[in-house]
Structure formats: structure tokens, C-alpha cells
Amino acid sequence: MVQSVQRAVRVLRELAAGGPRLGVTELAERVGVAKPTVHALLRTLEGEGLVVQDSETGRYQLGPGLLLLGNAYLETQELRARSLSWADTLATRADEAVWVTVLTGDHVFVVHHAFRPEGVVQILEVGASIPWNTCALGKATVAFLPPEQRKALLDGDLPALTGASVTDPAALSRQLDEVGRTGHALENQESALGDAGIAAPVFDRTGVAGAIGIIGPVERVLDDSARQDHIVAVREVARQISRELGAGRGSARVPRP
Structure with a gap:
């Protein structure tokens, strides 16, 4: 199992379960990895549209890219x-x-x-x-x-x-x-x-x-x-x-x- 992919999935799951928005510190504690690692994961996920960052609070939430993936799953x-x-x-x-x-x-x-x-x-x-x-x-x-x-x-x-x-x-x-x-x-x-x-x-x-x-x-x-x-x-x-x-x-x- 690829560790980075597994951690990214865990981040997405925590955002889905703990929403509506979570910060880097909260996510790091929940996933059990260092804050810099979680921050890097979030930046990558944000670049793919899977999470978005609130410009005022700096917290993250799930992004519209997940909806596209979900709709694709349903269609197939x-x-x-x-x-x-x-x-x-x-x-x-x-x-x-x-x-x-x-x-x-x-x-x-x-x-x-x-x-x-x-x-x-x-x-x-x-x-x-x-x-x-x-x-x-x-x-x-x-x-x-x-x-x-x-x-x-x-x-x-x-x-x-x-x-x-x-x-x-x-x-x-x-x-x-x-x-x-x-x-x-x-x-x-x-x-x-x-x-x-x-x-x-x-x-x-x-x-x-x-x-x-x-x-x-x-x-x-x-x-x-x-x-x-x-x-x-x-x-x-x-x-x-x-x-x-x-x-x-x-x-x-x-x-x-």
C-alpha cells in the first residue's frame, strides 16, 4: 500500500466526517502525522480540486472535484x-x-x-x-x-x-x-x-x-x-x-x- 495515497485518503475521510471545515493542526492530530506532511497533502489535493481552503480562516473543506468523481462512479x-x-x-x-x-x-x-x-x-x-x-x-x-x-x-x-x-x-x-x-x-x-x-x-x-x-x-x-x-x-x-x-x-x- 502506498503510504502517501493512504494518508491523502484519510485526510479526505476526516474532512468528510469532521466538517464542515478543519485546520491543518486538527487534521494532523486526527491522521496522526506531522503538520508539514498534512499541509503538503492538502496543497496537492487542493491543486486537484479535491479540497478547498477558506480564504478567511485558512481551514479546509472538501472540494467540487469529489462530486465529479462521485457522479462518474454512479454513471458507471x-x-x-x-x-x-x-x-x-x-x-x-x-x-x-x-x-x-x-x-x-x-x-x-x-x-x-x-x-x-x-x-x-x-x-x-x-x-x-x-x-x-x-x-x-x-x-x-x-x-x-x-x-x-x-x-x-x-x-x-x-x-x-x-x-x-x-x-x-x-x-x-x-x-x-x-x-x-x-x-x-x-x-x-x-x-x-x-x-x-x-x-x-x-x-x-x-x-x-x-x-x-x-x-x-x-x-x-x-x-x-x-x-x-x-x-x-x-x-x-x-x-x-x-x-x-x-x-x-x-x-x-x-x-x-
């Missing part, structure tokens, strides 16, 4: 490209918002967000990053990972976002086993109070590629009269996207509704 992300129309179809059928996510480290990253059809004010969540253990989308993905990857995530950091978040590895393991059996995952106010989710895994030619799910108020998403219809719809759409990604009829391993 195959799961997102294949799921665009299917996510809209699912949002219309369920009358709820739909997210498509991929696993990055121990978080799921939202690569597409189809708004709920009803004309209410909604916030675009593309780019949101959520701990895998706190959402249906994360559990739907992790349940179908190879055993060693699943174990590593269960042994890793399991944060709590609400009082309902599950942080016990044994309890999570049982939930993942159930997801593997049924082909879908549920979330009840585990990442945000008042919200619930139902998600199913999406597969490509090599294995699980991510997940798609509906997100909305718990009283609608998990309502007894609507829950089973939502589960069927999510799993059907996940299966269709999987086929478009080359998973084939037999390789998705998700039980039929």
Missing part, C-alpha cells in the same frame, strides 16, 4: 444502471420510496433513490451511507456474502443509530439466517425513528451485488394488510434485476414469493 455503476426503471416500477407499485444500495466496507451506500410517487417534499438520499446492521438493505446483502466475509462483518463494528438497532452478533446472525431462508429482510426503526424498510438481495454473475428495498413510515411499510404485498413486490423486482445482471434463473438462490 452497473447495478444502478440496471435498476433505474425497475426501481421506478417498484415505487409506483408500493407507493413508497425505493433505494438501491451496494456494500462498501461495513456500510451500505445508496446508489439510486426513486421517490415515492405522491407529490410530497422528499430529500434525495443518493450518496447516503448507512451501517449495514441497521437497515434491511444491509442485512439483505450480508446474508448472501461468503461465510468469511459475513463473519468479518459480524465480528466488526456494529453501531446503533436508534434504540431499536441490533448490535448483538448472535442476534444478527440469526436474522441473517432467516433472510437467507426467506429471501428478504425487514427493518423496524433501526436506522431512523419512524421509518421501516423491506429489502431483497440483487445478484450478478459472481454473487450478491447489492440490494433493493422500499423505505417509508413504519405504519405504512409494515402494516399487516400491506406487508406481504410489499415483500412479494420487492423480491420480484430484485429477481428481475438479477437476471439483467446475468445471475440467471438458478443462481440468485432467492425463494420465490
Whole structure:
């Protein structure tokens, strides 16, 4: 691993987590390297448009170059490209918002967000990053990972976002086993109070590629009269996207509704 690149990435991550602006001294303490080294990294990153310096305070923040890289990633992300129309179809059928996510480290990253059809004010969540253990989308993905990857995530950091978040590895393991059996995952106010989710895994030619799910108020998403219809719809759409990604009829391993 190239140390200078690793340090530059850590600087960017600290700016993303500790914002909106940080000074050289703060960054040096957080990254654990000397101030001259951090200053040199910042000047290089600034030259590439990845950070910008406030002219009044001298502090740094993330730059517009990162947005260009992020947009380029989204445009080339195959799961997102294949799921665009299917996510809209699912949002219309369920009358709820739909997210498509991929696993990055121990978080799921939202690569597409189809708004709920009803004309209410909604916030675009593309780019949101959520701990895998706190959402249906994360559990739907992790349940179908190879055993060693699943174990590593269960042994890793399991944060709590609400009082309902599950942080016990044994309890999570049982939930993942159930997801593997049924082909879908549920979330009840585990990442945000008042919200619930139902998600199913999406597969490509090599294995699980991510997940798609509906997100909305718990009283609608998990309502007894609507829950089973939502589960069927999510799993059907996940299966269709999987086929478009080359998973084939037999390789998705998700039980039929």
C-alpha cells in the first residue's frame, strides 16, 4: 500500500466526517502525522480540486472535484444502471420510496433513490451511507456474502443509530439466517425513528451485488394488510434485476414469493 495515497485518503475521510471545515493542526492530530506532511497533502489535493481552503480562516473543506468523481462512479455503476426503471416500477407499485444500495466496507451506500410517487417534499438520499446492521438493505446483502466475509462483518463494528438497532452478533446472525431462508429482510426503526424498510438481495454473475428495498413510515411499510404485498413486490423486482445482471434463473438462490 502506498503510504502517501493512504494518508491523502484519510485526510479526505476526516474532512468528510469532521466538517464542515478543519485546520491543518486538527487534521494532523486526527491522521496522526506531522503538520508539514498534512499541509503538503492538502496543497496537492487542493491543486486537484479535491479540497478547498477558506480564504478567511485558512481551514479546509472538501472540494467540487469529489462530486465529479462521485457522479462518474454512479454513471458507471452497473447495478444502478440496471435498476433505474425497475426501481421506478417498484415505487409506483408500493407507493413508497425505493433505494438501491451496494456494500462498501461495513456500510451500505445508496446508489439510486426513486421517490415515492405522491407529490410530497422528499430529500434525495443518493450518496447516503448507512451501517449495514441497521437497515434491511444491509442485512439483505450480508446474508448472501461468503461465510468469511459475513463473519468479518459480524465480528466488526456494529453501531446503533436508534434504540431499536441490533448490535448483538448472535442476534444478527440469526436474522441473517432467516433472510437467507426467506429471501428478504425487514427493518423496524433501526436506522431512523419512524421509518421501516423491506429489502431483497440483487445478484450478478459472481454473487450478491447489492440490494433493493422500499423505505417509508413504519405504519405504512409494515402494516399487516400491506406487508406481504410489499415483500412479494420487492423480491420480484430484485429477481428481475438479477437476471439483467446475468445471475440467471438458478443462481440468485432467492425463494420465490
